[in-house]
Amino acid sequence: MTGGEGLLGIGEAASRSGASERALRYWQQLGLITPTGTTPGGLRRYSEADLARVARLRELQELLGFNLEEIRQVFDNEDRLEELRAEYHSEQTDAARRRELIAEGLQVRSRLRETVEAKIGALQRFLGDLDAQRERLQRVLDDGVPGGPPREAAQPAGSRR
Amino acid sequence: MTGGEGLLGIGEAASRSGASERALRYWQQLGLITPTGTTPGGLRRYSEADLARVARLRELQELLGFNLEEIRQVFDNEDRLEELRAEYHSEQTDAARRRELIAEGLQVRSRLRETVEAKIGALQRFLGDLDAQRERLQRVLDDGVPGGPPREAAQPAGSRR
DNA sequence: CCTGACCCTGACGCTTACGTCAACAGTCGC
DNA sequence: GCGACTGTTGACGTAAGCGTCAGGGTCAGG
Incomplete structure (x- = not known):
């Protein structure tokens, strides 16, 4: 050892x-x-x-594709939450103060959550476009390749609706 | 102009x-x-x-966080699909060949799809962890901040179940 | 106390994805 | 066909995020 x-x-x-x-x-x-x-x-x-x-x-x-500076901010937040937890456990912290601390913890997480959710949304749009293309090709294939040729133009995501 | x-x-x-x-x-x-x-x-x-x-x-x-080399590969795929489409439209392309071409197009998209889906999955795990933390804090807040202190340790995603 | 494996701090190098500048060329409206 | 603008090709600079040495120091086992 x-x-x-x-x-x-x-x-x-x-x-x-x-x-x-x-x-x-x-x-x-x-x-x-x-x-x-x-x-x-x-x-x-x-x-x-x-x-x-x-x-x-x-x-x-x-x-998430964060750079080290952004990661430092996330860590700063989390370390701050550690401090809050420490204060939370202190004897001389009353209920009102504790609620504040928890609320701050929630806020920090909510901000990060939004970032993550935005990213997921973008990726899902991307995936949707990809699936639409796949389905179109699949239909052409299933229909026994009729006269209708597969039309397509590489276009950025977010083009549905 | x-x-x-x-x-x-x-x-x-x-x-x-x-x-x-x-x-x-x-x-x-x-x-x-x-x-x-x-x-x-x-x-x-x-x-x-x-x-x-x-x-x-x-x-x-x-x-997607791809670097330019990875993007080049995606573009290569898509450009290949363009070629396939061109051949597809050619007069001297029979039905069997057309099916092949479409099948290849589907394959290319399926590969990219998997990459994207893996990424979404990872982000969703991440989001799930974040939400779990939020819910725990929220419960503590709703319960009027009782004796039970909010326990927590910063841990990587994928820790649910 | 000595060796071998592990580790330390600089310090310079490298890759990606461009930014920036110099020196010169093309385009367009009049 | 001239001026104002726009564009061209090098070539060097830069920032992040490490890789890779050199020249030592540290630590556990025998």
Whole structure:
């Protein structure tokens, strides 16, 4: 076993997360992924939570097409929510303040939700166009290829209705 | 009016498509967008069809997150379909051959369809996670903020079930 | 305490997708 | 056929997001 505790060296963290060591260091430089611990000698030690954060980063990057600056904003939001949760748990936080905190958490998620939904909508329009083309070709095929030729012009999505 | 015919100079084409002149030239260099015509002096002249192709390129780029190489492949497919359509209309093409051509057209679209659908699926998982978080917070809010604190750990999508 | 595996910090390189500028050429209305 | 505008081809610049060294330091096992 390599880890003195449950923490991983950067090599293991890299291979488990699928990212490169260079990327992990770079993301740390940007303040995106900070390893939970460091050895006295200055070696990075990653926790499972760190790996989860890496996975999330890659998801935002590849699925949503966010750049690292946008991802930083998302992370800032989520880290803010962590703070809120901490304050939420504090003894000297009353019910009204707690409602505020939760409301803010909801807002942050709602904003991200809209972005995601817009993207899904666009992709679905795209898919709809594709299906329309497919169906037309399929009909021509089913009809035993009659005189009616398949007409088509490559056009951008959103052309239905 | 600028155009001798229905064709546009690169400036007009750029401002109408929303792309830059530089981008149009660059895309042409990569073989992605070739203006329909050129003047005897070598000036590019863009047709409406060219603009549609530009719009499609930008869609693939921004919506699907494809890079120019991937877009080139999509365009190659579509251009192949154009050829197929041309052959389809030819007099000396018999019914069997036509069926083949249509079948190939369907295949090309099906492949692209899968890519798009995978992406939509991933985004929907993402959205589902987001909604789950929202609902949990909302419930806590509706329940008048009881003792049960909102538990949460930022985790990658695909964690439902 | 020593070796081998792992890791550190610069620092420069590279790719994609254009932006920008220079120097020159084509087009069009009058 | 001239001026104003528009366009052309290089060529170099740039920004993001890392890759890839060099020249060391760290750590666990024996």
